[in-house]
Amino acid sequence: MRKILCSCLVLFLLALNREVYPQEGSSPWAGGPPSAELMKLLEELNQQYGPDTVTLVSWLLDAATRSGSVLTASVQVNGNETRGDTQFLVFQVDTGLIFNTQTIDQNGRLAVLWEKILTRALVHLETVQFPTDGVVVDLLYHVKAFPETDELSEHVDEPGLSEEAKFYFYKDPLRAFLSKKLSPQALLTRSQVFVNNSSVTLTLPDSAAQANSSDKNGSAGHP
Secondary structure: OOOOOOOOEEOOOEOOOHHHOOOOOOOOOOOOOOOHHHHHHHHHHHHHHOHHHHHHHHHHHHHHHHOOOOOOEEEEEEEEEEEOOEEEEEEEEEEEEEEEOOOOOHHHHHHHHHHHHHHHHHOOOOOOOOOOOEEEEEEEEEEEOOOOOOOHHHHOOOOOEEEEEEEEEEHHHHHHHHOOOOOHHHHHHOOEEEEOOEEEOOOOOHHHHOOOOOOHHHHOOOO
16 A cells, blocks of 8 residues: 655646535535545555544645636645644645635635635544644645736636745644634634735734634635
């Protein structure tokens, strides 16, 4: 059986049809079981990193697919990253999103990533058991300026510049968030956020800053 190494094992690269996924449910595979190859990869992932890693990978892919992406969505585990004296397990998500810089600024883009992908995946964690001190979710997307009247699908062939947002979550604050002891904004205050390797502060909209719902069915629905 192939081992999942830190050198970046690609778990998924799927052109996903949104009809495959249910409006709501407790499993991202409720619309049909994953393929045998995918099941094998998930089994290997479970053996290497544990069931919470499988859960987070699965729901990150589900959330990215539902986020409004127009390009291919994919998820991969890149092993461990050491930051200072802290180790993080790295989840890289190619979101498939294209943001119009004429209508949404950097903070707005980060807020969309938080609300449409991160929270919708994180709420499905019932425990926070990873073989590291925390997790980092590395989100890739594109940015460009184009007329507001344009359809996003018109820009698939030329999606613009790549941008990377990395969210570093420590285990204890993440547990507190999942148990509703921390608000989303409080969790972000206890985490680290970087855009293209530069540290940034994400300020959530009022509607999202205090809310902390663990309604998994609602979180799994279309935006």
